[in-house]
Amino acid sequence: MVKRSDRRSRIESAFEHLRRSISDALGAAENAHQRVLDTFAEQEHALRIAQTGAAKAEREPEQVTDDPADPRFQAALARALADRDEIYRDWTEQGPPSLAKLVEANSPGSASEPFDTWLGGFGDGDAANPPELWRIGTASVPDSPLSPDFPAVVPALDFAHLRITTDGVPETAETLVQNLLLRIVSHFQPGQVRIHSWDIARLTGTLPDLHPLSSAGLLTAHDSTRLSDMLDVLSDHIKRIHSHDLLGEHTTLRALAAAHGRRSEPWRIAVLFGNGDPLRDEQQQQLQRIARNGLACGIQLITVDLPLTVNSSIESITLIGENRARTSMTGPEAVVALDDPPTRGQAAKACGSIAAEFESRRARVRTFDDLLPDELWQCHSRSELQAPVGFNEGEEVWVRLGDASPHTLIGGPSGSGKTNFLYGMLGAMAARYSPDELELYLLDFKEGVSFAQFTPGKRDPSWLPHAKLVGVNVNTDREFGLALLRFLSDEMRRRADVAKQHEVTKLEELRAEDPSGRWPRIVAVIDEFQYLFAERDPVTAQATKLLEDVARRGRSQGIHLVLASQDVSGIEAFWGKPAIFEQFILRIALPKARRVLTEHNQAAMELPRWHAVVNHESGVKHGNEIARIPDATARDTFHELQQKLWQRRSAGSHAPRLFDGSNLPKLSELADYRKLTTSVSTPRALLGQIIDVEGTAAAVRLSRSPGRNVAVIGSVPEDTTSALGAAALSLSRQHEPGTIRFTIGSLLDDVDDAARSVATELAERGHQVDVVGLDGIAETLDGIAAGIGSGASAVRHCVVLYAVDAAQTTLERKDPVTRACALDSLRTILKQGPESRVHVLGWWRSAQRVKNTLGMGPVDDIGAWVAFDVHGQELSAFAAGQPVNWSPRSRRGLFFDRSVHSRPEVVLPFDLGGVPTVPAQRSTEPGETSTNARAEVREEAGD
Numbered sequence: 009m010v011k012r013s014d015r016r017s018r019i020e021s022a023f024e025h026l027r028r029s030i031s032d033a034l035g036a037a038e039n040a041h042q043r044v045l046d047t048f049a050e051q052e053h054a055l056r057i058a059q060t061g062a063a064k065a066e067r068e069p070e071q072v073t074d075d076p077a078d079p080r081f082q083a084a085l086a087r088a089l090a091d092r093d094e095i096y097r098d099w100t101e102q103g104p105p106s107l108a109k110l111v112e113a114n115s116p117g118s119a120s121e122p123f124d125t126w127l128g129g130f131g132d133g134d135a136a137n138p139p140e141l142w143r144i145g146t147a148s149v150p151d152s153p154l155s156p157d158f159p160a161v162v163p164a165l166d167f168a169h170l171r172i173t174t175d176g177v178p179e180t181a182e183t184l185v186q187n188l189l190l191r192i193v194s195h196f197q198p199g200q201v202r203i204h205s206w207d208i209a210r211l212t213g214t215l216p217d218l219h220p221l222s223s224a225g226l227l228t229a230h231d232s233t234r235l236s237d238m239l240d241v242l243s244d245h246i247k248r249i250h251s252h253d254l255l256g257e258h259t260t261l262r263a264l265a266a267a268h269g270r271r272s273e274p275w276r277i278a279v280l281f282g283n284g285d286p287l288r289d290e291q292q293q294q295l296q297r298i299a300r301n302g303l304a305c306g307i308q309l310i311t312v313d314l315p316l317t318v319n320s321s322i323e324s325i326t327l328i329g330e331n332r333a334r335t336s337m338t339g340p341e342a343v344v345a346l347d348d349p350p351t352r353g354q355a356a357k358a359c360g361s362i363a364a365e366f367e368s369r370r371a372r373v374r375t376f377d378d379l380l381p382d383e384l385w386q387c388h389s390r391s392e393l394q395a396p397v398g399f400n401e402g403e404e405v406w407v408r409l410g411d412a413s414p415h416t417l418i419g420g421p422s423g424s425g426k427t428n429f430l431y432g433m434l435g436a437m438a439a440r441y442s443p444d445e446l447e448l449y450l451l452d453f454k455e456g457v458s459f460a461q462f463t464p465g466k467r468d469p470s471w472l473p474h475a476k477l478v479g480v481n482v483n484t485d486r487e488f489g490l491a492l493l494r495f496l497s498d499e500m501r502r503r504a505d506v507a508k509q510h511e512v513t514k515l516e517e518l519r520a521e522d523p524s525g526r527w528p529r530i531v532a533v534i535d536e537f538q539y540l541f542a543e544r545d546p547v548t549a550q551a552t553k554l555l556e557d558v559a560r561r562g563r564s565q566g567i568h569l570v571l572a573s574q575d576v577s578g579i580e581a582f583w584g585k586p587a588i589f590e591q592f593i594l595r596i597a598l599p600k601a602r603r604v605l606t607e608h609n610q611a612a613m614e615l616p617r618w619h620a621v622v623n624h625e626s627g628v629k630h631g632n633e634i635a636r637i638p639d640a641t642a643r644d645t646f647h648e649l650q651q652k653l654w655q656r657r658s659a660g661s662h663a664p665r666l667f668d669g670s671n672l673p674k675l676s677e678l679a680d681y682r683k684l685t686t687s688v689s690t691p692r693a694l695l696g697q698i699i700d701v702e703g704t705a706a707a708v709r710l711s712r713s714p715g716r717n718v719a720v721i722g723s724v725p726e727d728t729t730s731a732l733g734a735a736a737l738s739l740s741r742q743h744e745p746g747t748i749r750f751t752i753g754s755l756l757d758d759v760d761d762a763a764r765s766v767a768t769e770l771a772e773r774g775h776q777v778d779v780v781g782l783d784g785i786a787e788t789l790d791g792i793a794a795g796i797g798s799g800a801s802a803v804r805h806c807v808v809l810y811a812v813d814a815a816q817t818t819l820e821r822k823d824p825v826t827r828a829c830a831l832d833s834l835r836t837i838l839k840q841g842p843e844s845r846v847h848v849l850g851w852w853r854s855a856q857r858v859k860n861t862l863g864m865g866p867v868d869d870i871g872a873w874v875a876f877d878v879h880g881q882e883l884s885a886f887a888a889g890q891p892v893n894w895s896p897r898s899r900r901g902l903f904f905d906r907s908v909h910s911r912p913e914v915v916l917p918f919d920l921g922g923v924p925t926v927p928a929q930r931s932t933e934p935g936e937t938s939t940n941a942r943a944e945v946r947e948e949a950g951d
């Protein structure tokens with residue numbers, strides 16, 4: 009029995025164990041299950057919190073769970089908030105302060121500062137470097153921890169259009185736009201920003217606080233029914249700016265302004281208030297086009313409730329009620345609390361004073377000084393030259409010489425102010441560009457000394473450091489115009505050759521390739537240039553050819569022509585050659601100028617005094633800019649500037665070469681004369697000065713070869729004695745005493761003093777000089793001829809004969825015994841002398857008389873000649889038989905050296921300085937004088 013009860017208790021305890029085990033096992037499973045459920049619930053909460061946003065889940069937990077107290081939700085929320093804080097930490101600590109700092113630095117003054125610090129003043133912001141971002145309010149990210157504030161800014165002006173979408177309350181948008189525009193118009197000089205507004209819903213225009221700007225034309229409120237007018241105005245601006253300002257390397261006004269340090273056009277901001285509906289098709293398309301192309305031209309659109317889709321940069325602001333907005337700049341998370349506006353009175357007052365300031369600037373009489381920059385010589389001429397020349401309603405009107413407008417034509421009747429205009433333009437350029445950036449070649453064909461101011465004078469030693477050449481009183485010396493064109497053409501070729509070596513084609517590229525080289529732009533001014541083409545002759549033909557060359561190819565080599573004329577209508581060479589004329593893209597028409605602008609452009613006819621039409625579009629009407637031209641020739645204008653520039657000139661700066669057609673060049677000052685030295689094997693006899701840019705001497709080399717004699721032909725003693733004297737004096741300079749001797753034949757009373765003066769001067773220089781009169785000439789020539797027969801001497805012998813033909817009878821007188829005459833001796837000297845170092849420098853009073861001396865044969869013994877007041881046809885025999893086209897003119901000669909010339913060239917006789925060319929008075933008989941002179945000279949020469 010015991011056994012049975014034991015067994016039962018064991019079974020019961022076994023069951024008990026089993027039950028406990030089962031119970032334990034079941035309990036553990038339930039716990040595990042619960043844990044899994046909890047984890048799952050928490051993750052589900054986390055997922056929902058993530059979908060809703062941690063901040064919203066915290067703010068409105070019932071959006072995420074039915075039981076916000078559920079610890080599993082709380083755990084998930086705590087973790088989400090901790091993660092968010094971790095993610096935001098960097099931004100929270102550094103983002104807002106660094107943003108505020110960036111805005112402060114990049115949006116100075118009215119671009120970001122509170123209204124009360126600047127409202128009511130006039131800005132002087134740098135329009136070449138405008139702020140990119142403009143403040144509209146204070147932003148925060150409500151869902152971020154601590155939610156620190158930061159300034160909310162939007163791009164404006166060149167950088168982006170602005171699209172505003174309202175919440176149905178357009179007044180908020182209007183305040184926002186007004187605030188932004190107030191900041192912008194107050195930032196720059198009055199006039200730098202122009203506003204256009206249009207409101208579909210309001211006939212009276214919008215932006216009431218800005219209304220005072222409209223009195224000065226700074227705000228144009230367009231009629232609500234005439235949107236097209238506004239769009240047309242903007243489209244026209246874009247077209248004009250493209251064809252006017254953006255022709256060169258720059259594709260935006262902003263880039264152009266950055267390169268030149270100034271804004272050539274004001275900004276135009278167009279504000280359009282719509283009603284949410286798109287515009288009519290063609291208006292919408294036009295608006296899209298403006299949006300696409302406007303920013304490059306400084307045209308910014310601000311649209312309100314107007315659908316607009318463009319590829320160009322556009323920022324959007326969406327108003328969300330209570331003066332709050334979201335912007336594309338700050339992203340969807342940030343909310344912008346828009347700035348409160350200033351009071352209406354404050355804003356209107358500020359706009360009123362901006363308008364008044366603009367008006368008063370516009371009305372101010374601008375002077376020559378206003379054409380000058382604050383700092384001299386700060387500009388580079390790599391791509392073009394530009395400078396203001398006048399003012400339009402107070403705004404500067406600029407001219408540009410560059411690829412797009414290489415050359416200028418200036419027209420206006422006498423007294424209309426052409427010379428004054430040139431002074432203004434050249435002054436404005438010379439003040440901006442240093443002489444390494446700009447060189448000037450200035451020629452005035454009219455009588456007078458208009459450009460002489462640029463060269464040193466007796467009272468004022470200053471000169472314009474940019475000027476290389478100044479030609480005044482050139483009216484009869486058309487060859488000088490030709491010489492300038494030839495010089496420019498040669499320079500153009502030289503530049504093109506160097507460019508080629510650098511494998512480029514244009515000056516601009518050459519300057520980039522050769523930054524250390526000196527490649528200034530050249531401006532060549534020819535005033536009254538019609539004189540150059542005044543006759544139908546070879547000068548006109550050559551000038552036309554050269555002008556065409558320079559006009560066409562000068563643009564790429566930085567060579568710019570500025571041609572001015574009273575009347576361009578009669579210039580056949582010009583009008584008959586469209587290829588030339590087309591290159592003169594910049595036209596300046598002074599009041600009543602004819603044919604400078606196109607036929608249908610009559611603007612010059614209505615111009616008031618001291619105004620000009622400046623037109624960079626070949627004179628067509630839409631290129632007209634009217635400018636008031638300041639007085640640049642009055643006292644203390646150009647002259648004062650020249651003084652300043654002269655003081656700044658570099659150490660090596662030389663005064664410009666002056667060609668003054670009314671004065672003769674002084675032999676003693678001529679570079680070619682001063683350069684003469686004794687260390688030459690073949691001396692050169694200088695006869696006059698060639699009409700060229702350098703002022704080269706007309707020189708004949710007296711080598712030991714046949715024909716190296718010089719004939720001076722003509723009946724005007726002052727010219728011919730100058731040529732003979734200059735020849736003798738220049739030869740003396742190339743010989744040590746004892747290595748040359750002179751025999752001066754003074755054969756005409758009228759020139760005896762001139763001959764004797766030269767003889768005295770030669771003797772004073774230590775040379776042996778014999779002066780012989782009519783009485784002794786035959787014997788002297790016979791002696792020299794006989795000497796030639798006995799071989800060459802080491803001493804050069806110059807036989808200088810004043811008026812050979814005056815001794816013709818004497819020379820022809822035959823020796824009764826030998827039947828020989830001195831004329832034969834002269835012919836022998838002419839023929840055989842040069843090889844024996846004996847040269848004749850003779851003056852004959854006509855071409856026929858030279859022939860008489862030479863006899864029947866050819867004229868080869870006269871290798872070089874200079875002729876004054878002799879007609880061309882008389883000279884052709886002396887110029888290898890070619891026709892010589894020359895009408896004599898006062899104080900000019902024709903020079904030909906058969907060994908170097910293909911055709912004769914024009915020369916000026918020299919002013920010999922102390923050595924008189926013609927005697928003032930005669931007191932004694934020629935024979936006596938000669939004898940006395942001989943004695944004197946021999947004495948002085950120590951002979």
Ligand SMILES: Nc1ncnc2c1ncn2[C@@H]1O[C@H](COP(=O)(O)OP(=O)(O)OP(=O)(O)O)[C@@H](O)[C@H]1O
Nearest residue numbers: 421422423424425426427428429618637638639641
């Ligand atoms: N913008 C101006 N403001 C004041 N005076 C001016 C202005 N332009 C020219 N003048 C004056 O008018 C006169 C004639 O000017 P300027 O010599 O420049 O004319 P021009 O067209 O070159 O005449 P011309 O062909 O006869 O030489 C000068 O006395 C000059 O001082």
